[in-house]
Amino acid sequence: MNMIDSYTDEIKGKITGLGANLVGVADTEPLRQLEMHPSNLLAPFRRAISIGVALPRVVFDQIQNRPTPTYCSVYRTANRFLDQIALRTANVLEKDGFNSLPIPASQTVDFKNLCAAISHKAVGRMAGLGWQGKSLLLVNPEYGPRIRLVTVLTDAPLAADVPIENRCGDCMSCVDACPAGAIRGAGTEDHYNSREEAVDLQRCLAQLEEFMRLPGITDTVCGLCIRACPYGR
Ligand code: B12
Numbered sequence: 001m002n003m004i005d006s007y008t009d010e011i012k013g014k015i016t017g018l019g020a021n022l023v024g025v026a027d028t029e030p031l032r033q034l035e036m037h038p039s040n041l042l043a044p045f046r047r048a049i050s051i052g053v054a055l056p057r058v059v060f061d062q063i064q065n066r067p068t069p070t071y072c073s074v075y076r077t078a079n080r081f082l083d084q085i086a087l088r089t090a091n092v093l094e095k096d097g098f099n100s101l102p103i104p105a106s107q108t109v110d111f112k113n114l115c116a117a118i119s120h121k122a123v124g125r126m127a128g129l130g131w132q133g134k135s136l137l138l139v140n141p142e143y144g145p146r147i148r149l150v151t152v153l154t155d156a157p158l159a160a161d162v163p164i165e166n167r168c169g170d171c172m173s174c175v176d177a178c179p180a181g182a183i184r185g186a187g188t189e190d191h192y193n194s195r196e197e198a199v200d201l202q203r204c205l206a207q208l209e210e211f212m213r214l215p216g217i218t219d220t221v222c223g224l225c226i227r228a229c230p231y232g233r
Helices: 003-017 029-033 057-061 069-095 120-126 173-177 201-211 224-228
Strands: 022-027 047-054 100-103 147-154
Touching (some): 003 047, 003 069, 022 029, 022 120, 047 120, 057 224, 069 100, 069 147, 173 224
Antiparallel strands (some): 022 047, 047 147
């Protein structure tokens, strides 16, 4: 095994040791076309580590036609847990001599266009963690879309993983399950050119805001497209 592969294995092992269920490495070169904040975010970084934490299946079994307070709480805990794993990962890499930047799990920075510093789904897809489903969510073969993601940008010499094939096929489960009728049902071999191609975001957002009127729902959560996915059930 060469030094790059053994260092990559060592870092991935440390990240799973921190409690991550999934970890992969993306080459940042193809990701440079993404909308980012700031636009030169990737300039110093040749690799992006994608980290996934699974949410328990039963949390979604309990969701009938609306999000539950339990899902809302698990969502928050997963975000905090991911942020901690990302911070610790960045500090491990920095100690080894490599500049690294943890990107928050759930932080919108452009409120007009609903965009974060960088899309965790795009990074996750390029790191081989899953494909972009019709719901626009990243679908992992083992956990389905029941994963939350975080990204660590780094200049460490890590071996890059490759994307996996889309396995949605003709399935329309998430399309049928969306209470807002926001998922259009379009398929993609790699990724959608725009989010609107896959999802009517205004409808999705309006539904999330309506759910926030329910007791115990303090965040923009829904979970119905996640629950409906046959992967990870
Ligand atoms: C803003 C935001 C929202 C907004 C807008 C949604 C959206 N799709 O952007 C609202 C409030 C509506 C929302 C809703 C939800 N969200 Co949200 N949200 C975000 C946030 C903070 C930023 C998203 C962003 O910047 N998008 C920018 C666009 C450009 O990127 P994109 O959506 O990924 O889509 C493009 C790219 O992925 C691109 N692409 C894919 N692969 C590649 C490869 C290359 C090389 C290139 C160039 C492009 C590319 O193709 C897409 C079309 O252009 C992220 C966290 C983050 N930093 O990513 C969470 C995030 C996307 N949300 C998440 C979730 C789970 C949800 C909800 C299910 C709510 C819930 N918790 O119940 C719904 C589902 C909505 C849906 N079906 O998409 C998860 C998704 C996890 C997963 N398994 O995929 C994320 C990643 C949070 C996390 N830390 O895990 N969300």
